[in-house]
Amino acid sequence: MTHSDLDKCARCHNSKCCTYITQQLDTPRSMDDFDILLWQLSHRDVQLYKDDDGWFLLLNTPCLHLKADGGCAIYADRPKVCRDHSNDFCEYDSPAEEGFELFFDGYESLLRYCKRRFKGWERRRDALNRGELA
Numbered sequence: 001m002t003h004s005d006l007d008k009c010a011r012c013h014n015s016k017c018c019t020y021i022t023q024q025l026d027t028p029r030s031m032d033d034f035d036i037l038l039w040q041l042s043h044r045d046v047q048l049y050k051d052d053d054g055w056f057l058l059l060n061t062p063c064l065h066l067k068a069d070g071g072c073a074i075y076a077d078r079p080k081v082c083r084d085h086s087n088d089f090c091e092y093d094s095p096a097e098e099g100f101e102l103f104f105d106g107y108e109s110l111l112r113y114c115k116r117r118f119k120g121w122e123r124r125r126d127a128l129n130r131g132e133l134a
């Protein structure tokens with residue numbers, strides 16, 4: 001990193017790149033796949049998006065090593081994924097959300113999508129409520 005690169009991170013007061021993690025998913029296709037995602041998005045601070053690279057869970061949970069001043073408390077031992085993250089064009093320049101094709105901020109928005117995507121969604125729910133589906 002050059003001096004100006006470090007200046008950029010110093011100006012980035014909320015150190016956005018250290019406040020979440022993502023996990024790539026197999027492309028969800030079936031109602032059962034989306035049912036699992038609904039369970040996951042029922043948990044606090046868990047969101048879901050799709051971009052050019054596929055589907056990802058987004059866990060908005062700050063790193064435990066992020067210091068109040070935005071520095072890294074384990075800088076010398078930080079994981080490689082942190083070392084590899086470039087600030088050339090990062091969240092400071094443009095919110096990651098701008099690249100999202102789909103974004104679900106929680107259970108309700110994903111449920112609306114499921115009902116639009118699957119004609120049989122509510123039929124399946126009713127059958128589950130009647131105990132007709134395992």
Ligand code: SF4
Nearest residue numbers: 009012017087090092
């Ligand atoms: S890499 Fe980007 S998002 Fe992360 S601290 Fe530096 S400027 Fe902020």
Ligand code: SF4
Nearest residue numbers: 018063065066072082
């Ligand atoms: S280990 Fe350090 S660089 Fe990596 S996410 Fe945590 S605070 Fe950021």
